[in-house]
Amino acid sequence: MKRSYLLIFLILVISIIFIGRLFQLQIINGSNYNPTKNSAVKIVYDYPERGHVFDRNGKLIVANQLSYDVMVTPKDVEPLDTLEFCSFLKIDKEDFKKRFAKAEKYARWLPSVFLKQLSKEDFAFLQEKLHKYKGFYIQKRIIRNYPEKSAANVVGYISEVNEYTARNSDDYEQGELIGSWGVEKQYEKILRGIKGKKHLKRNNLNKIIGSFKNGLYDTTALAGKDLTLTIDSDLQKYGELLMTGKRGGIVAIEPSSGEILALITAPSYDPNLMVGRKRKKQSSILFNDSINNPMIDRGLQASYAPGSPFKMINGLIGLQENVVDENFSVYCHHGYRYGRRKNAFMGCHCGITGRPIKLKTAIAKSCNTYFATTYRKIIDKYETSSKGMDAWANHAKSFGLGDFLGYDLPSGQKGRIPDGKYYSDNYDFRWGATTTISNAIGQGEVETTPIQLANVTAAIANRGYFYTPHIVKKIDGQNIDNTNYTIPKKTTIDSQHFTPVVEAMYEVFKTGTGKYSQVKGIEICGKTGTVENFIRVEGKKNQLDDHSIFMAFAPRENPQIALAIFVENGGYGSTIAAPITSLMIEKYLNGEISNATKHRESKMINTSLQKIYNKQIQKPDSLASGTK
């Protein structure tokens, strides 16, 4: 009996080892087993239709269109009449071989795209013929379509989801589409809807052998919701037309709601280029164009010094801080001397000498001396320059400057409003109002984006408050209820202080820098700006042609449109920016351009700054000799 113990013992040991191993496999490893993430389960998605996008007047600006791809599963293909087949597809035999080899290389047993995007006629024809060819079939896809061919920067585009997102998000799989820019990105969740999931059982050869657990885990697709934008498509297109041959941005806002009426960047592109067969080639051209940068939204992302329009903010702060009043006046002698050194002098082009200049005149004639004086008074009102700077910055920031505005588009810039801390951190010497005097006229450290300036205009038009600009008006037919966009934000300036400023802006169009851009019957209030800009090439500072800036709203009472325009290297504000602004206003308020201003329109469309832009990409020495 004793000799039988060996086998008995071994049986016992082995069975314990086996059960232990089963425990390890089934209880320990098996606990993190997910029934739907299993190679025996294939998940098939049912993609819902992406939501449409309309403009404020109900015009369809982003649509879907059906596209038909010829697919092939190489394994299933039987010998075929290649010549006939090629004639159906309108390709030659070489092309056929190449495409087929590519599909075979990808995977013999999986379908891959053989020919992309058939025309509708070809589809109708092929649909009847294709069943003869085993292994080939037609796959219907939905792709984006932009009937208005404009507002590329607003609507954005969709693209294949990147690997990182595909791996880390439950919502996306490799190869699926995701909104990558503009409204498509910002409202991705609303537009895309919810894809349906079907769990199917498959075998080791990837063949479907039935539904998994009778559809226990399956979900149905939910179509994407439609969006209505605040954009006026006609105005948008008109602005894009006017910006032909120029670089810059126009932002138009409805002051009474904060709705963005137009958001124009130039140069831009036809959004249809980012769709379909030629997308790959086109998009790399667009993205790699580092000279024109068509993929940058200059209305949102370009941060420039605002120039003269910023003087109005200084005037308003002066009034609010009670360091000046409407009747305060200065004398201007071609500029303002703020120190003893020879170059401590700020020139002025207002051209009024020997007469006292009050606020209204100062704004209308853009007098540097007046605002330098005011700015100094504001800063010096407080015991330290730092505190004065902080108070000043607080007022400026209440206009939505110096930080992201909070609009519903994915790109943007903060701009900059310097405060006391900013200078204390950057200057290791004692600084005061005169050190930062450039801020008085919107140069120096102040930087704003066109949409921020447009918002300032809206705040002035509203006499003291603004709604955060936004691009979406309705989601699925319902007005948006985001309180960030429906509750007005008050500036720190009391509303009575706006009256002289608005008067002065009206004066600009009546007698000032905007007088050649008047529109009959519309009381436009505006302010030109011209901003010096420099480029640093190999350590040498070169001055380039001035940027042209304009901000305006109309009509004077009960304003309906407020806008800011920025034209890079556009020279004086009155030559390009002001006329474009007036045309935009006329177009929006009257719906058409009157004969009286037609010549202005054609002149603006035909004005091209390409020569000036070309100068910038020339070699540094020729650039230096090209400027004064």
Add this chain to the structure above:
Amino acid sequence: MRQERNNIFLGIDWILVALYATLVIFGWMNIYAASTTPENNDFLDFSTKYGKQLIFIILSIPLIILILFLNSKFYERFSSVLYIFSLVLLAGLFLFGKNINGATSWYNFGNIGLQPSEFAKAFTALAVAKLLSDRNYNLKLIKNQIKAFIVIFIPAFLIALQPDMGSVLIYLAFFFVFNREGLTLNYIIFGAITVLLFLLTIYFGAFWVLIISFLLITCYTIYAIYRNKRFLRFNWPKIVGLYTAVGLFIIAFGFIFNNVFKQHHRDRFDVLLGKKVDIKRIGYNSHQAELTISSGGFLGKGYLQGDRTQGNFVPEQHTDYIFSTVGEEWGFLGSSLVIILFVVLLYRVIYLSETTTNKFGRIYGYGVASIIFFHLLVNVGMVIGLFPTVGIPLPFFSYGGSSLWGFTVLLFIFIRLDAHKKYDW
């Protein structure tokens, strides 16, 4: 004799019969799960695997009746004839056999294939029992040992020529029988150490195993000298022999593994030992089997609910890998139960063997237990990833007529012999 024949059913060990029936029926249920498709699930469809297996099971009933009705003395008396008959069948394969998957293991009669190696096990067990049960037979004698080895070597050799290395491996099980009947344990220890050294050599390389083995032997020698200063005086040939043997073995293993083994053999070892991670090709079977078993969890997915089984992810899942289906659909509970059922069966066979007064019956029973145990060890060990891939069936469970009948013959001859013991005096 007349009386015995009439009362044969009284002596039958019904526990073994019940275990047999349970395993066969449960096995069939799993074969059904593994080979059914939604379009094709009529279990009387005899073109399918489960349909055929059903026929095999039904046909095993007359076979059982025949075995039980034959006189128990018949098996003892005709063991040599049956043994030689099986050898002839094995040898005949080289003339009439059919080559399937590179091995000539099958006779083909129309649609039906017959695998003589499945029956040879039972008949070899009879021959071994016959040889060892001789009253004058003493396994301590080298001469007798060689006789015994020859009895198992001939069928093993013929099967090795097919080649069917999995089935050859099973003949090692007879060493447990020999050991039980007086063969020194040294053979098994020697075998175990050889296997261990072999695996270590593959895993760590000949060089390191050599150094460590020599170190261990040296340590042992020093320890022995420490205990008995004159140790070396009498034992130096042993120590020198040990060094030489171990050294030669290890070097030989390295040589055999690299030069004699075929690449697919090497791959199987490498994958098992974790030296190669390849879940696509060489390790595909094992990997898929492990995944399938793991996915069963504690309670399993339920009968006929195994999505991985239905997806045919595990190759040969109705034959050698049937245990993976058990693991997926019946979970930890079901698969442990199957192992426990086997253990109970084995203990029952050993218990009955040990309690019989008939030496022939005891040795045969021990052979039965050893063979079934080896099958269980190699098959389940392979499916759950503890053994290299060796294709042998799981007794009573796996699909296949020869395999089922082979084990039926093996077990029921024992049941018949056991039933006889009650009338042996």
